[in-house]
Amino acid sequence: MQIQPYVFFNGRCEEALGFYADKLGAEVLFKMHYKDAPPDANRPADAKNDNLVMHASVKIGSSILMMSDDCMSEKVTHDGFRLSLTGDDLAHGEKLYNALAEGGTVNMPWQATFWTQGFGMVTDKFGIGWMVTIPDAN
The missing domain is CATH 3.10.180.10 (2,3-Dihydroxybiphenyl 1,2-Dioxygenase, domain 1)
Structure with missing residues (x-):
């Protein structure tokens, strides 16, 4: 499944x-x-x-x-979810994050967190929310 x-x-x-x-x-x-x-x-x-x-x-x-x-609805919304994208490493994750941010809205800047060296949230120019991260190196 x-x-x-x-x-x-x-x-x-x-x-x-x-x-x-x-x-x-x-x-x-x-x-x-x-x-x-x-x-x-x-x-x-x-x-x-x-x-x-x-x-x-x-x-x-x-x-x-x-x-x-969607031609069945008058208005499309993208509330209540985000797509999660995992980069291969820190540089790759940041590149993906920056690419999705082009023309979009930064919701959480790309940064190190307590669980990983790279994480950020962005809403792209189509209104799709993304969480970009990299695998924890530990």
Whole structure:
């Protein structure tokens, strides 16, 4: 059994895919736009959503993150959770943290804590909260 995060974007999923590929090395495994879905007589497609992402799966490190533009909701919120990202070492963790902070909001600066030499929290420019850490060296 696995738990895989599924993150929704308000029309910015395509942009987020590019950002995460550039900043985190995310690899797009699958991507489908709404215009690519088969017709459904019970749920006619709205042409304004044609080029929005219906579903995408990306691999970041050894984890899979699923994402889409949520066309079922009027407003997408990202409250009550954060994605946790573990860097390989101090320099790598700080690089990931700084990359996610570009255009976003620093919630806790990158710093040493009592449990690790590198930890910080940021909300990226898409409103996704991240906790970036490195493994404890002890």
